[in-house]
Amino acid sequence: MAEIKAKFHLTWPGFDLDVDLELPGRGVTALFGHSGSGKTTLLRCIAGLERTPHGRMSLNGEVWQRDDFWVPTHKRSLAYVFQEASLFPHLSVMGNLRYGMRRIVGNHKFSLEQAIELLGIGHLLERKPDRLSGGERQRVAIARALAVNPRLLLMDEPLAALDLKRKQEILPYLERLHDELEIPVLYVSHSPDEVARLADYIVAMEDGRAVAQGPLLETLARLDLPFQLGEDAGVVLDAVVGERDERWHLARVDFDGGSLWTRDQGLETGRRVRVRVLARDVSLSTQEQGNTSIQNILPGRVDAIAGDHHPGLALVRVFVGSSALVARMTQRAVATLGVSPGQMVWLQVKSVALME
Amino acid sequence: MHLSDSDLQAIWLTIRLASIVTLILLLVGTPIAWWLARTKAWWKGPIGAVVALPLVLPPSVLGFYLLLGMGPNGPVGHLTEALGIGLLPFTFWGLVVASVFYSLPFMVQPLQSAFESIGERPLEAAATLRASPLDAFFTVALPLAWPGFLSASILTFAHTVGEFGVVLMIGGNIPGETRVASVQIYDHVEALEYMQAHNLAAVMLVFSFVVLLSIYAWRPTPKRGV
Numbered sequence: 277m278a279e280i281k282a283k284f285h286l287t288w289p290g291f292d293l294d295v296d297l298e299l300p301g302r303g304v305t306a307l308f309g310h311s312g313s314g315k316t317t318l319l320r321c322i323a324g325l326e327r328t329p330h331g332r333m334s335l336n337g338e339v340w341q342r343d344d345f346w347v348p349t350h351k352r353s354l355a356y357v358f359q360e361a362s363l364f365p366h367l368s369v370m371g372n373l374r375y376g377m378r379r380i381v382g383n384h385k386f387s388l389e390q391a392i393e394l395l396g397i398g399h400l401l402e403r404k405p406d407r408l409s410g411g412e413r414q415r416v417a418i419a420r421a422l423a424v425n426p427r428l429l430l431m432d433e434p435l436a437a438l439d440l441k442r443k444q445e446i447l448p449y450l451e452r453l454h455d456e457l458e459i460p461v462l463y464v465s466h467s468p469d470e471v472a473r474l475a476d477y478i479v480a481m482e483d484g485r486a487v488a489q490g491p492l493l494e495t496l497a498r499l500d501l502p503f504q505l506g507e508d509a510g511v512v513l514d515a516v517v518g519e520r521d522e523r524w525h526l527a528r529v530d531f532d533g534g535s536l537w538t539r540d541q542g543l544e545t546g547r548r549v550r551v552r553v554l555a556r557d558v559s560l561s562t563q564e565q566g567n568t569s570i571q572n573i574l575p576g577r578v579d580a581i582a583g584d585h586h587p588g589l590a591l592v593r594v595f596v597g598s599s600a601l602v603a604r605m606t607q608r609a610v611a612t613l614g615v616s617p618g619q620m621v622w623l624q625v626k627s628v629a630l631m632e
Numbered sequence: 633m634h635l636s637d638s639d640l641q642a643i644w645l646t647i648r649l650a651s652i653v654t655l656i657l658l659l660v661g662t663p664i665a666w667w668l669a670r671t672k673a674w675w676k677g678p679i680g681a682v683v684a685l686p687l688v689l690p691p692s693v694l695g696f697y698l699l700l701g702m703g704p705n706g707p708v709g710h711l712t713e714a715l716g717i718g719l720l721p722f723t724f725w726g727l728v729v730a731s732v733f734y735s736l737p738f739m740v741q742p743l744q745s746a747f748e749s750i751g752e753r754p755l756e757a758a759a760t761l762r763a764s765p766l767d768a769f770f771t772v773a774l775p776l777a778w779p780g781f782l783s784a785s786i787l788t789f790a791h792t793v794g795e796f797g798v799v800l801m802i803g804g805n806i807p808g809e810t811r812v813a814s815v816q817i818y819d820h821v822e823a824l825e826y827m828q829a830h831n832l833a834a835v836m837l838v839f840s841f842v843v844l845l846s847i848y849a850w851r852p853t854p855k856r857g858v
Binding site: 323324325348349350351354355356358360362363364365366375376379380420421424430 | 761768
């Protein structure tokens, strides 16, 4: 299988990075962690912007670094999107887009037109970067990166410098990238929301080390994660829009083992979506409840119980069919209800977030 | 206002000297400034100090050492004689060499701070877009640092025009060869030709003011990375 192998050891005053990773050669891998956890440094090592002695880095068998062997950044078939767009201020948007494209040889498979279309920047081409909004700049930076037709796309918190509104403006474009790109993407983020929307695979970083990694859906459903998501603990489900109820403006999404009703966001039936269900929005009952405002009630079987980030709280993983959901409740509720593995329960899901 | 032929000759010589020195320093000073702006080597400090020395040294001290170095017993003198160029002191090219040293900081320091203010990021971005370091220097660093090049060149030119002590030590006072405008004024005063001194001095004063005005009043806004 195509893949990325990265092994780096780097010591700076007050910080060291020590990772040995094998990452999938397709899809979006999130490097997730708090600031200072070393995720940006790792990305810079992979790009060759940071030089580490004795590091190793290869992409699909092509070695970029091994012991004394070193391929400089400009000879690596990668593209990098920085936290701040870092456009060249002396060049127009078009000049920026052409800068990298002119320097690659051969294969222009991912053409400039595609990049412009994908990021929706066709109307900005003549402008100078200082005449663009923050969100537009970042879209141009992403298009500029794609225009070099890279074999690996590295993105360092491309949304972190933007306000919420601009984030909302760019996220749909990133989701399109996720659907249409065939190359692997390494996406650095500290935002559980971005990770839930975009990632297929997650590497959690802490103090310069990778403390957990795995496919996103599986990993988020783990109760023994060595990192705390706190209020953001929850699962992501792959689902399909099954039905739209025009009268009540609701849409039913079907996942493996059940379905959930949610606000209709205008997505057509049959569309593949991701559904994020936070643990704090799921409650549990040992009997089927009637007369409740909660419309999503799912039968399931308790799989495991674990402590949460507060000693009074517990996380309970319940399988609904073959999909795992996680519910948060107090330890007292676990004891009073006598929740135990194997037990049949009803989950009440108060709200879900639909992501394209 | 009347300028004599020898005044005009001195002005022309001054302009020629300052232009040549500015051109040479653009070529020599740019790599030095680039290196100083980006190196993390410990000898950045000592090299930076040597470059800055002409700012504080009396021109006569600098001129004295250059005279010894380029003279018949100095290492540069041996070299130039071996190459068949002859000795440099009291020639126009000797003046050029001395002025290059004397004006070095006026080229290097503005360039260094222009390069420093660009920062690493645009160059890193260029590297991720397949630009080799040399390519990135010409296509990113140079265009972004051009206001720095402009003010460094103007300062170097103006400073060379205004030099006096080093010229006296190295060049002497040979009409058409080493007698530049500042020396010509000195000659006029020595000869009590106050009127002629006035005229030439006024030309120098206006010139210097216009040069500085061009730097201070018209200061291009540095483009920042966005």
